[in-house]
Amino acid sequence: MRTRSLVAGLLTGAAAVLGLAMPASAAEPPSGVQPLIVGGVDATETYTFMASMQTKSGDHNCGASLIAPEWLVTAAHCVEGEQPSNWQYRINTTDHTKGGEVAEVDKFVVHEKYDGSGPYDIALVHLTKPAEATPIEIGQSPAAGTDVREIGWGLTCPTRGCGEAPVVLQQLDTKVAEDSGCSGSGAYDAQTELCMDNQGGKASACYGDSGGPAVVKNGDKWTLVGATSRGQTASCPEMPGIYTDVTAFGDWIKQQTGK
Numbered sequence: 001m002r003t004r005s006l007v008a009g010l011l012t013g014a015a016a017v018l019g020l021a022m023p024a025s026a027a028e029p030p031s032g033v034q035p036l037i038v039g040g041v042d043a044t045e046t047y048t049f050m051a052s053m054q055t056k057s058g059d060h061n062c063g064a065s066l067i068a069p070e071w072l073v074t075a076a077h078c079v080e081g082e083q084p085s086n087w088q089y090r091i092n093t094t095d096h097t098k099g100g101e102v103a104e105v106d107k108f109v110v111h112e113k114y115d116g117s118g119p120y121d122i123a124l125v126h127l128t129k130p131a132e133a134t135p136i137e138i139g140q141s142p143a144a145g146t147d148v149r150e151i152g153w154g155l156t157c158p159t160r161g162c163g164e165a166p167v168v169l170q171q172l173d174t175k176v177a178e179d180s181g182c183s184g185s186g187a188y189d190a191q192t193e194l195c196m197d198n199q200g201g202k203a204s205a206c207y208g209d210s211g212g213p214a215v216v217k218n219g220d221k222w223t224l225v226g227a228t229s230r231g232q233t234a235s236c237p238e239m240p241g242i243y244t245d246v247t248a249f250g251d252w253i254k255q256q257t258g259k
Contacts, residue, residue, distance in 0.1 A: 041171060043168065047136075047215075048135075048136075049066040049134065049224070050091070050151055050213065051063065051089045051092075052089065052153060053074065055088075056086065058090075060153050062075065062078035062210045062211040063151070063153065063210065063211045064078075064125060065213040067135050067136060068257060069127075069131055071127070071135075072127070073125075073224070073246060073253065074125060075121050075122065075123065075211035076111055076123040077116070077117075077210065079123045080114070080116070088102050089125065090103075092132075092133035096153050096167060097167055100133070103127045104128040105127060105128065106126055106128045108123055109125075109256050111252065117187065117230075118189075119187065119193055120244075121227075122227060124256050136213070137224065140247060141194075141225065141245055144176050144179070145175055146175060146176045147175055148196065148215065148226070149172065149173050149217075149222070150171065150172045150174060150213075150228070152170060153167075174196060175197045177197040177198075180195075181240040182239075182241075193242055193245055194214065194244075194245045195240050196214065196241045197240055198239060198241065213227065214243050227243060227246050229243055230242050
């Protein structure tokens with residue numbers, strides 16, 4: 001079964017593609033949206049770590065999470081082949097068109113094992129100067145059944161081109177599913193990925209949510225456990241979604257960031 005990345009559904013001058021993640025043209029950044037959250041609600045709080053990857057004209061493309069003052073973590077398919085100078089990140093706001101702070105970028109670091117699809121869909125973004133917002137800590141890998149919150153500006157209807165992406169940040173409370181729910185995709189790696197429950201086909205991350213966070217509450221604070229990677233079908237909530245397990249890449253992140 002073909003997999004579907006959650007990156008922008010509209011690529012300037014290119015036809016929409018269903019299937020494996022496809023990086024946008026580095027020469028001409030995409031205008032339009034990457035996957036959205038279907039079945040969610042408007043964000044109930046401002047997540048200081050939440051970031052929108054945007055063109056210089058402010059068009060949302062992917063999500064990301066601030067994990068250190070100068071570093072964001074996102075999906076590899078969001079930044080592979082891209083020129084950092086073409087992009088900016090708006091951080092710490094529930095409205096991707098205003099508020100928070102806008103950060104410039106000078107480096108993308110794509111995981112060396114990422115092959116354009118499937119596992120190892122993780123990358124780091126280095127900012128030109130430290131962000132003022134509070135980063136999120138990386139948590140522990142959650143077991144099946146753990147309550148988790150997905151966050152993003154992706155589509156709120158299930159298929160590419162079905163509607164406009166939201167300006168207001170969306171959130172969805174769901175659970176980590178059993179790995180068997182995602183193993184049918186043929187490229188799922190239970191050691192480095194998380195399978196997210198789709199609430200019986202009613203709710204899921206979708207086009208525009210790529211790279212955005214899955215978080216777990218630890219006491220009174222959120223901790224980062226996942227980054228939106230891809231779906232298993234073209235209709236977002238039809239089957240459980242696949243997230244990169246950010247907690248599995250702790251050593252790699254430390255090696256790249258020195259933190």
